[in-house]
Amino acid sequence: MPRNMDMTALRSFVAVSDAGGVTKAAGFLHVTQSAVSMQLKRLEESLNVQLLDRSARQIGLTVHGEQLLGYARRMLDLNDEVYARLTHQAFEGELTLGVPHDIVYPAVPKVLQRFNAAYPRVRVHLVSSFTRNLHNLFGHGECDIILTTEDFCEAGGKTLTEIPLVWIGAPDGTAWKSRPLRLAFEHNCIFRIGVQEALDRAGIPWEMAVESDSSRTIEASVSADLAVHTVLQGMGAPYLEPVRHGGALPELTSKKINLYVSDLAKGQAAEDLVQYIRSAFSSL
Template identity: 60%
Template sequence: MRNLDITTLRSFVAVAQSGGVTRASGFLNLTQSAVSMQIKRLEELLGLTLLDRSGRKIALTAAGEQLLAYARRMVTMNDEIFARLTDQDYEGELMLGVPHDIVYPVIPQVLQRFSVEYPRVKVQLLSSYTSNLKEQFRRGEIDVILTTESGLEEGGETLIDVPLRWIGAPGGSAWRQRPLRLAFCRFCLFRPGALGALDAAGLEWEMAVESDNDRTIEATVSADLAITAMLEGHAPPYLEHISTAGTDLPDLGTQRINLYGNSAKPEMVAQLQSMIRQGFGAF
C-alpha cells in the first residue's frame, strides 16, 4: 500500500502557490534543496511529472494541476485535525498594517500560514499609507506594520531594498508625452522623490490625475493616460515596468520595506514578524 506524505504535499502546494522553489522554501522555513527533494520524492512516488521546468518560471503540468486540488484539501484537513485535537498555546487578536502596494504576493501567504499554526489568534489586516500606519503604530493601535520608506526609524528593521520603477500600460506610449503626464495618490511617499527626479532631469511634467484611491491611479495608468511609480515586483499584472534604458526618464533609486513590531504582545508579534521576514527573504 502506498501512502502520500503530508510534508511533501505541503511543499508541493507551497511551490504551486508561490510560483517557485525559492519563495516556497522561505515560507516553509526549509532549504531550497530540501523542498526540491520533497517534490522529486512525490513525483517518483506517483510516477508523474508534476512541475514543468522547461521555462524561466516553474509551471504545473496537467497532472500537477489535478493533484493541487487534492493536495490542498489533504493539507487543510491535516492542519484542522491538529488544531482541533491539540492544545493551542496562544489566542487573541493582532492588527497588521501593510501599505496597499506591497500586500501581494507575500502577505496572503503569511496570513494563511499564521492561521494554520495559530488558529486561535485572529489577524486583522489594515491597508493604508505608510504615514498613516506609522502614526497608528505610535498610538498603539497596530501591533505590526510594514512600511515603504527611504530611511529607517528606531525600533524597525529593513527587510529588503527594492528598486522604484516607472509604471505604465503594457505597450503604452504615455511615457513619451511631454509634458509627462503623471498619476499619483496625494499621500504617496514615492511622489516627492519621483517629482524631484524629473525636475533634476529637466523634464516637464503635469499631474494628470491626483486621487486618494489607488485603484483610480491604476485605472488611469492602465488606460495609458499617465504613468506612475511603484516598487519592482509589486505592480498589478495589467501594468508593466517602463525601462529607463534608451529614454530620458530618470532612475528612481530604491526604497526600503521596513518592519516594526509592538512589544506589548511579544510572543505572537515575534511569530508574525518571523513569518513576514521569511516571506520577504524569499521574495
C-alpha cells in the same frame, strides 16, 4: 474577608506600564481609553494605594506600582496558562498588521496563509494604508506590527530589504512618451515628491494628470494609458507593466521596507508572525 483581584484591571495595568501611557495601551487592548482609565482607578481603589505616577508626560509607576507589577505578570501568565490548557485554545486573540497597499502583494497573502495554518484561532486584522498613517497608528497602539516603505529606518525598526522604484504603465502604452509627462499618484504617496524631483533634475516637464486617495483609481487610470506611475520593482498590479523607456525617463532611487514591532506584541503567535514576515520579504 477575602479579596479578589480583577484580572482585566491587572491586564490593563501591565499594558499601561509596558506602553508608558493609556492611549497606546488602549489601542493594544482594543478598548477605549476611558475603559482603561476606569479599570486602573478601580484597581487603585480596591488596593487603597496609588499605582501610577501621572505627574510626568509619560506615566510611570509608584513604589506600590513597581511592587504589584511582578505579581501581576505572574498572575496573568498563570491565568492564561490555565485557560489555554483547559479550553485547548493555547493561541487565541487578535493581532493588527499594518502594510502599505503597494507592498501587500506578493508577500503578505502568503504570510497570512502560513500564519492561519499555524494559528487558526488568532485573527490577523490587516490594515492597508500609507506609511505616514501606519506610523501614526503604531504610535497610538492601534497596530501591533507595521511594514513601511521609507528612505531611512527610524529607531526601533528593522530593514528587511531594499528595492528600487520603477516606472510602470499600461501594456504597450505610450503615456511615458508624452511631454509634459503625465503622472498619476495618490495624494499621500511617499514616492511622489522624489519622483517629481528626479524629473526636475532630468529637465523633463511633468504634470499631475491623476490625483486620488484611491489606489484603484490610480491603477485604473494608468492601465488606461492616461498616465504613468511608480512602484517598487516586482510589486506592480498584474495588468500593468514596467515602462521600457530606454533612458528617456530618469532612473529612480530605491526604498527600504522596514518592520516595526510593538513592545506590547508578545507571545509565540506574535513572534512567529514577525518571523514569517521576515522570511517572506527577505526572499523578494
